[in-house]
Amino acid sequence: MSNVETKPEEVVCGPRGLPGPDCAQEGRAPVEILTARDVPLGGPRAMTVRRTLPQRQRSLIGPWCFVDHYGPDDVSTSGGMDVAPHPHTGLQTVSWLFEGTVEHIDSGGNAGMVLPGEVNLMTSGRGICHSEVSTEDTTALHGVQLWVVLPDSVRHKDARDFEHFAPEVTSFDGGEMLVFLGELWGTRSPVATYSPLMGAEVRLRPGATLDLPVNESFEHGVLVDSGDITVEDVPLPTNALGYTGVGLSEMRISNRAEADARIVIIGGEPFDEEILMWWNFIGRTHEEIARYREEWQAEGERFGAVDGYVGKGGPGRNAEGMSRLPAPRLPDVRIKARRNPPPHVQS
Template sequence: MSNVEVRPQVVACTTDAERSAPEVLVPRLVPLGGPRAQPVRRTLPQRARSLIGAWCFADHYGPTVITPETRMDLPGHPHTGLQTVSWLFAGELEHLDTIGTRSVIKAGEMNLMTSGRGIAHSEFTTPGTTTLHGVQLWVALPDHDRFTEPQFEHYTPPAVEVGGARLRVFLGSLMGSTSPVRTSTPLLGAEMIIPAGSTATITVAPSFEHGILLDTGEVAVDGVPATAPELLYVPCGTDTLSITTGNEQVRALLLGGEPLNERIIMWWNFVGRTHDEIVRFRAEWQEQVRGDHRADGPYGLFPERWADVLADVLPAPELPNAQLKPRP
């Protein structure tokens, strides 16, 4: 998925795992694909907190009844230095990328795309989708892996009943369920469904910080309440999450990871370390967009669909006049 904001924020991300109590992160609305397209609820990054482990971006959208005006049609666009994680609650999306992948993702499935040194992809709502509902997440790649070769993986995790919750673990390990998908840093990603009026007891790694991204219902952890679509952040140091629900069944994503302990800069769809890197990533993309769409380039070979239709490629926005650098 792309960050399609015309004037994307410059986000300088640092690890902040020192707070001892859970905290509630409130999303902001961002129009995805233009003013008439469906809004997404963006919880990460924000000034209060920019990272949970290596998770650096979280967009939560739907449920949206699909019409010609609300389709999630995202033209070809680039990524560097990150992994995109797509998870659907309802509907279907078609993924195309510049390493030759075509994948249709459905509810309960995960697409993980590793951009590494550079990749481009598109996502289009399938013709048969009537309702679209899901989450798009980014993972910042650590310095030692951020220029790796681009890759794509698709995984359908099994549902398991454990600890008072129904879990689908798509990244990492949780309560005896392990995903086979490789990550560059220790990570956790799982869908949780917890009955109304109950408490789920989930054993977690104390070296991880965690975020509970609520899709439905409300929860309380250590006496701190949160309501969908908020994200409840839990710092490192606990080995058990006791998640108490209210009067409605809860569906949420549990995200976690060891603190990244690296400073990164996010601008548009790029993750880098310096201003000059971001400038180079953008220039290489713009050059490929302006060039022969049937020729290989820094971001790979455009799919035939993009080569035939110029509108299926998204140019980068203008860089801000200021130097891109971490804020204090």
Template sequence: MTNLETAPAEQVGGQDVTHPGTSIIEPREVPLGGPRAMTVRRTLPARGRTMIGAYCFVDHYGPDDIGQTGGMVVPPHPHTALQTVTWLFSGEVEHRDSTGVVARVVPGQLNLMTAGHGVCHSEVSVRTPDAPQVLHGVQLWTALPSGDTDVAPRFDHFEPEPVRVDGAAVSVFLGQLRLPGGHVAASPVPTFTPLLGAEVRLDPGAEIVLDLDPGFEHGVLLDRGDLSVNDGCALGRAHLLHEAPGPTTMRLRAGADGADVILLGGPPFGEQIVMWWNFVGRSHEDVVAAREQWQAELGHDPEGRFGAFDYPGGESLPAPALPHVRLRPRT
């Protein structure tokens, strides 16, 4: 997914002040395109909280009737120094990228694209008669650490087997998670920093206690239902709870209608990043160079930094104009 804001603000991550305890981030609505566009609910980056572990971007969208809105139509666009994590609850999306991948993204399957030095891709809702007409899911970005920002781009796919325990179905798509009874659910997909990513679907009234890595900070994104966390902290739909490092367990309790949750985690990132539009860099110069190269290529140069692929829907997205100031940390 791309950031389609016409005047994206720079975001500097990796310098969050981690306070003991819990905080809740409210989502802001961002239209993904024109006046009839699908709207996404964005919780990262946010004021006062730019990252959870290496996660630097969290979008939650749907349920969206693509017959009414047109769904997701994101032409070729670039990324640098990050990984995109796509996880659907319903609907289907066609992914194409300059590594040569054409993939159908469906619910319950992880699709992870590593941008590294540079990649471009498109994402378009599947609108065939046999495809579901309701699109619903999340997309996450994770920043690559400084030693891996220039790795070659790649695409990974994984379908985790849900584990049923204590009235919940848990699907771990990144990292590993110790479940009640001692079972460890794990994903084989490679990441560049330790990460946790899991979907937890709780039955009505169910309660599950998960073991946490005390060196991780964690995020809980509520997709559906009513949920209380730990000592009764109630979480609103599409809100993101941040838990600072330290705790070794987390209790999730669903209300009468059950609850669907995305659980994120990772050690505090510890490096400064500059994120603008679809680029992650370490400096103003990194972002300016990436933008200039994308504008020169616009997805038409197979040998260029971002590559090229066959996209049947039209032209690539040009980058917005840079602000007339140096991209720098904000206080």
């Protein structure tokens, strides 16, 4: 998925290593709440996504740098997803659906359907472009789109990789989970990543409480899709992302609702490289970002081309008549660094 904001904010992230506040819940860890903001994904009939990462409060959770949550949308009225070919550098895109089907095509020659319960991971390396369009038979669209930062050691690779994997359901007392990346509670995904991390969908029955063993070297984020959820006894609003810093070995999650609940958990070791993120590019300097933008606008070879994109406006065009998304204008001043907070909960 693309960041289609016309004035995207620059984000520079790096560790600072300061301690967080004391815990307010006796015997439980503190939780920082990141609220979502609505972002339209496309033109006037665009679907709206709820973005919790990045934001000024926090830019990274481990190597996770982007969290969009959308739906359930009735795409017969919203028009559905129609993201024309757009570029990426220095990251992996992680697509995870609850409902609906999205067609993915990229410039690495990969094409396929993103299906519920099946993770699709695209690695950009030095440059890739792709399109994402919900299929005509999709009546409801619901899921998350996530990005992972690539370390400097692999971000310049030429390969444009694409993997998909349907994890088996792991049941526990009070619910079940699907681990789509990394490892959680003894369940491991075979999908290749380049930093220590994890990602999973967890479903909780009404009234269930889960004391979930987690990696204490990871910081974690819990995204609430549905249910009346508490994390470490702290209530989390629907669509919000609850953050816990490093040092937690067991996370208590409860569903106080009288219906089933669903959450998505992400986590990873604090990312120890300073990065700069602007629009769909991740680099290390202002000059890199400016060069990526120039090459995308010039249709340079770094990104390649998407062959076979059919948008809502017909073959090769989205609903707004564009065959590819143009890059926004760079700021008139040099992009400045914004530091990520330390891997501890902020007051």
